[in-house]
Amino acid sequence: MSTLAPPTTTIPADSLNTLSAEQIVSKIKARDFSCQDLLAYYQSQYQLHNGRINAIVATDFDAAKKRAIAADEALANGEDWGPLHGLPMTIKDCFEVVGMPTTAGNPIYKNHFPNSNAESVQRLVNAGAIVFGKTNVPINAADIQSFNSIYGTTNNPWDISKTPGGSSGGAAAALAAGLSPIELGSDIGGSIRTPSHWCGIFGHKPSYGIVPLKGHVPDEPGTLAMPDLATAGPMAKTPEDLDMLLDILTAPDKASTEGWALKLPSSSKKSLGDYKVLAWFDDPAAPIEHELRQRYQALVETLKEQGAQVDEGAPDNLALIDFYVPYLKLLVGEVASAMPLQERLKAALLSPLLLLIGRFIGFPPTFLNALRSVGQSHRSWKKANEQRLKLAARLQSTFDQYDIILMPVVPTTAIPHNQKGDVPLRTINVNGEKRNYTELFPWISFATILGLPATSAPIATTKEGMPMNVQVVSRQFKDKETIQFAKLLHAIVGRIAP
Structure with a gap:
């Protein structure tokens, strides 16, 4: 076995911020460091x-250092662990990682140290x-x-007076600040797409079911x-890294590997x-x-200048509200079911009170109706699920006509910190008008309720110097198409960084 030399190269601060994870790993394998x-x-x-x-x-830098030593030793002996060989990274604090607590931001889990890693x-x-660290999230x-x-x-x-977003906010902030080269996020309410938009990095919400959530x-x-x-799904500084990470993350779970294989179709688009x-880009709901x-x-x-065929408007004469209403019903039911028992009981007891308060202070009717879903029956859930399936069937003709649907992620760039009161009671400012906080969710509901792939890709900075992304959506399992579009877009837009 080869003798391992100690670290000899000091890499200057911030010097790797412009490199992709693939480029960094290439430098490892070339023995640049x-x-x-x-x-x-x-x-x-x-x-x-x-x-x-x-x-x-x-x-957990001690465990990470031991693994880094082993990674160097493996290279010295001609072993290649794979496309991420020796690459340090962080993980959203919703995924179980051995050696560190997994809390999901909830104090009841602050001493939860898992015995095994989440499957992803x-x-x-x-x-x-x-893996050397965990990144911050909101409670639950x-x-x-x-x-x-x-x-x-x-x-x-x-801008530290503003939030990076959530729930993968720590992940997006770590990437944008150069603290980690890649991240693993999760998304049910825009939790990959919105932080990516507010921090100017790339994030991909995969088609439903292709990346395991066991251990989340x-x-x-x-x-x-x-x-x-x-x-x-993956979060990164480049769309090429999204592509690489998606290849690593997508596969059937171990129990299914003998029955089926997952192969996402590649993109044939070159420009x-x-x-x-x-x-x-326009809808009265948000x-x-x-x-x-x-x-x-x-x-x-x-x-259009690049030669793309672009039409403008909503798909199949539908509106965001057609997707947002059943999405909220399914979302509230899912989130409530995942709550610890004491919190679920509290939510069920408080929902009638919130309904009364909401009517008094002018909550959006769609959100008021969704509050009733905290303790919904299975019959009620099935009705919302049937709406979902009918919408998916109706959209097939749209995706026969278009490769990509472009949408906003949320109505604003990053908002100032606002931690007062419960989520439904907060407000945001859009064009000088105070609007309900829940309007941060309609644009992400389309891809989520239909299980579609959606890539959040940076396109510009605003006059205030804040980043903004576009949401790139395609047919189910066309994940490679949305990422390919992001790659081609990135080649024109260039790097956006704080």
Whole structure:
């Protein structure tokens, strides 16, 4: 066995921020620096920058160092662990990781130290990754901001007076600040797409069911059932890294491997001019900021200049409300079922009171109706599920006509921290008008309720210097298509970073 040399190369601070994970691993395998050097670099990045943004909330550098030594030793002996060989990374604090607590931001889980990795985490480890930290989330991963009583508030690296989003907010902030090269997020209410938009990084919500969620909290630890609507997916600084990570993460679970294989269709598109695009940026359920609308229109013109066929408007004469209403019913039922018993009982008891308060203060009727779903019957759930299936069938003709649907992610760029009161009682500002906080959810409901792939891709910065993304949606299992579109778009837009 070869003798392993100690780390000898000090990688300058922030010097890897412009590199993709693939490029960093290539440098490891070319022996430009060792795995130990690279881990030391990310530990230094953590020490330099995390205090300002509080993205990484738990670490295990001792275990990570042992694995980095083993990774260097493997390379010295001609072994290749895979596409992530020796790459340090962080994981959203909803996924179980051995050696660190998995809390989902909830104090009842603050001492939950799992005995095994979540299945998706293990796939990354099997590909060579070195997990050194966990990133912050809201309590029960149930907010569009990332703060909790265990770890405090995560700030947006672009402007610390603003939130990075949620629930994968710590993940997006860590990526944008250069604290981690890749991340594993999860998404049921835009939890990958919105933080990616507010932090100017790439995130992909996969087609439903193709990435395992076993070992994901706030479902009670040990849960085997796949939750409705929810997905796990990659977050990264480049769309190429999304593609690589998706290949690692997608596969049937171990119990199904003898019965079927998963092979996502690749994209045949070589340029933006090859695409037929439907651009849907306006809907009364969630009007967007004027500047975002102008930037999206500029994107439409750019696509046309590139030769793409672009039509504008809603698919099949539908409106967001057609998707948002059944989505909320299914979402509230799923989130309530995943709550610890004491919190579920509290929510069920409080929902009638919230209904009365909501009517008095002017809650949107759609959200008021959704509150009734906290303790809904199976019959009620089946009715909403039937609505979902009928919408999916109706949309098939749209995807026969278009390769991609482009949509906003949310109506605004990153919002100021707002932690007062319960989520439904908060407000946001859109074009100088106070609107309900729940309007942060309609645009993400389309892809979620239908189980469609959706890539959140940076396209510009605003006059205030904040990033903005576009949501790229396609037919179910056409994940490679949305990521390919993001790659081609990225080649024109270029890197966006704080």
